[in-house]
Amino acid sequence: MRRTTRRTLAALTACATALFVAACTGQSSGGGDDGSDAGKDVTITFWHGWSQDSEVKAIDANIAAFEKLHPNIHVKSVPNIADDKLEQALRGGGRDAPDVVSSFTTDNVGKFCAAGVWADLAPFLKKDNIDPVATFPAAMRQYSQFEGNQCALPLLSDSYGLFYNKTAFAAAGITSPPKTLSEFEAAARKLTIPEGDSFKQLGFMPNYHGYETTAMHYLGQFGADYFGADGKSNVATDPRVAAMFAWQKDLIAKLGGFDKLEKYRTTFGEEFSAKNPFHTGQVAMSFDGEWRTASLAEDPVSFEWATAPFPVPDDQADTYGRGYQTGTIVGIAKSSQKQTAAWQLVKYLATDTDAVVSFANAIHNVPSTNAALNSPKLSADPNFKTFIDIAKNPHSGTTPSSINGGAYQISLRNFGYDYEAGKVDLAAGLAATAKEIDEAIVQAK
Incomplete structure (x- = not known):
């Protein structure tokens, strides 16, 4: 019932270079017309990281509700997918690669967007008249896009x-x-x-x-x-x-x-x-x-x-009332040839109010749309309501996306360890940390 985002920074940095090198080798641009809008039967694969029985049961319930609304779209759900396996699949593409992908690590957004391995969702949002500003709280919008590329949508959050x-x-x-x-x-x-x-x-x-x-x-x-x-x-x-x-x-x-x-x-x-x-x-x-x-x-x-x-x-x-925000992200693999159907699933999971609320209630996470945060169907006792209100607070924030993932956070974290132990001066240490962050970003670009 918690996210894995808090323990993945080191792994993210280790795999960042590999992702960008592989992304430059060339992949299918995706976006094939699978005919699902016209009622043609299509099967899409959805990879996600939830693994506990209650979590898998909850996401499967939402998938079943989606399939009932879209009887021609069939979803093959694959749980317990770690980020390293997800990145390998995104790099490799091919027939066995997923169509819809989810990650617990918002720090991946900058890498995925910059490398072009997740599809830009802006055209899909525009076509279906979904305004991200009106739909998602500001902090969640921030951690699901990079430099104007909305390559992911928030799918539940943590406050x-x-x-x-x-x-x-x-x-x-x-x-x-x-x-x-x-x-x-x-x-x-x-x-x-x-x-x-x-x-x-x-x-x-x-x-x-x-x-x-x-x-x-x-x-x-x-x-x-x-x-x-x-x-x-x-x-x-x-x-x-x-x-x-x-x-x-x-x-x-x-x-x-x-x-x-x-x-x-x-x-x-x-x-x-x-x-x-x-x-x-x-x-x-x-x-x-x-x-x-x-x-x-x-x-x-x-x-x-x-x-x-x-x-x-x-x-x-x-x-007062603000708080740090993070969460799960969901998107479409750029290599997918079934993006029309994939978008229908992403849209349902990330923007359908009842779907978001039911999932949040089931796994005790914070909803990720403004409508879901205000839904009367949301289970929120006084202690949980605190975190709902934090998510709704306009001053709440997050860590922004970066081209090399969470590398800048690792630099800042390591400075913090040294500073609290009395090993480094505050001003000089922060200056050195800023230089390290900037050099790493230049290298990633």
Whole structure:
């Protein structure tokens, strides 16, 4: 019930060069008229990454509903397709390649669009009078296109927010979740209970290895811009980037210091298990995604908990309610000779309100269209509604697409590891990171 996007950055960088080299070898332009619009029987292949029984059952249910609406289009669904296998198929093309493809990794969009291995969906959208601006929230539009090429559409999403231990809050005399970072710091310190050279309870784990406490997720609360209009990295010139790194490091110092926090972090259980440190009460607040609500329902904890948007900088208090967004993308293989039928499936899965809502309800993810986010059929208890509202917030953002995938995020992540450990100066380190990002993009082009 969670995405795999959070653990794929290194793999993306490793395969980026191979994808671009292969893409230049030449592939079919696709777009063949398969006759499906005229009622001709056609079978299309759909590759996706969902693998859990409940997930596969949910996507199969949507496919069955689609086939009922389009009795001449038959869908061969292939689950549990990893991104590396998907990329190999897109490079190779041929009769065994998929027609419709889905990826959990939004960082792939820039590579797929630039390499021309996914079809541009703009003509299909225009033909069917679908306005992406009116249909999809801004952050989701941003992560599903690259330099004006709408080669993918969002298919469910993830929102990131704050989980907090209401029982611990009450014991500490905290009556409501913090909205600004100064309030958050005060709460984190008040909720921290030292025990010898460790902690009985930590208010919050700010370190970058603390599961979802990544630099990119934090930067979503600051509204930072990663690239300028000239396409060059902004990480050394946008003051919000430096402000985020300085804030995180300062919080580390106030909660006990990097070494002490890292030692405590080694006692944490697996992130996606009942031994998650928020589940066990080792941390009183956690930065996490909407899927955690389902995990807490499946593995009940011994305390009351609730959700809220993650706090924002004090000088941006009017943006409270925002959050980082990512999700699944779906598109059409450029090599497909059945793009007419393939588009009908993509359109149904990504834009049909009932289809999006039923899928979101089944696998506990956030819907990816404005209509679905506002549908009365959407199952949204108060704790899940937090993430619905984050997705609807106009200040919510994402990490933009890049020609070399998530390489720029890896550069920024690695700087964060060094900076929080005291190994590098903030200004000089960000300048070096920006240079590294720009050089990598030039090389990819």
